[in-house]
Amino acid sequence: MGVGWRLAMQAALYGGDGFFVREREGPADHFRTSVHASPLFAGALARLVERVDADLGHPDVFDLVDVGAGRGELITALLASLPGPLARRIVPVAVEVAPRPAGLDPAVHWRRDVPAEITGVLVATEWLDNVPLDVVETDEHGRLRKVLVDRATGVETLGAEADPADLFWISRWWPGPGRIEIGWPRDAAWADAVGSIRRGAALCVDYGHVRAERPVLGTLTGFRRGRQVHPVPDGGCDVTAHVAMDAVASAPGVPYRMVRQREALRALGVDGSRPPLELARTDPGRYLRALGEAGAAAELTDPAGLGGHWWLWHTIGLGDRGTMLG
Secondary structure: OOEEHHHHHHHHOOOOOOOOOOOOOOOOOOOOHHHOOHHHHHHHHHHHHHHHHHHHOOOEEEEEEEEEOOOOOHHHHHHHEEEEHHOEEEEEEEOOOOOOOOOOOOOOOOOOOOOOOEEEEEEEEEEEEHHHOOEEOOOOOOOOEEEEEEEOOEEEEEHHHHHHHHHHHHHOOOOOOEEEEOOHHHHHHHHHHHHEEEEEEEEEEEOOEEEHOOOOOOHHHHHHHHEEEEEOOOOOEEOOEEHHHHHHOOOOOOEEEEHHHHHHHOOOOOOOOOOOOHHHOHHHHHHHHHHHHHHHHHHOOOOOOHHHHHOOOOOOOOOOOOOOOO
16 A cells, blocks of 8 residues: 655655665765756855855854755855855755765764754755655546555555645645645745844755646656656665755745746856957966856856756845845
8 A cells, every 4th residue: 555755755756775864875876956967056155154264254154054964965066166254154064864985074064954043044055855745636636645655666556645734835826726835844944944044045956837837647756876757766766856945935924035046146257158269379277267167157157957947036134235136
């Protein structure tokens, strides 16, 4: 007998030997994110951190929290990208369910939950898409029913009708019938994370959609060894679904701005422009380095790929200061 997708995802991703918990391999073995694509991504985020530090008045202690830290790739790259005076004031925190990886900078605090009080920046890159959720489908009678899944095979069946909490969320955020991925667990997770910030900013980077563009057939899928696969919740592959970004953005009840990654990175100096050909004649080595950076920047800003991700940005306790792109 099947179980709801939310329970199946929780067990497959975060249970005993779940996909994100096991030590023998990491998420980077299965899928590629902006963090893995190029150090230009961390460099852009470092510039953002510098802006928030200035908006905060350069506090003696600056919390830098990476939620869904993987194996510490982003927090490590950020620490290496920040200028020395700021880096020395940083308290780096990695939030992850997996055990602390060997060789991680001992300065990084490794924990399973978001700190209760943050003054600084909280970053979550491709975290919410792995927060478990339920799925419902419209049956032949027009009723919305829970989708149940066999954890060993991934075979789906329809179960009981959607419960009131799910129907309330659907009525606000998901127009029309079809296959619906119920996003309120992501809304709650993000609201809790943002609620921990006393002064500073929160950034969510993820792939997703907004109300006018909800996918009729849903987005739930799996990834294994760099390939998209059928989502079998047995712990052997990543199980992920796109994020209802507008719902998540509204959940914390604080102002926000939301743009595509392409726009955000270009505003932070990552644009993918090719270096001038004249540089190849005057300084071939520099030209080749610049050409490599341009290629990496092009991947990060490709609107059909990583550049199509959403950046959701909140500032807390900064008044009119702290705009992401200003």
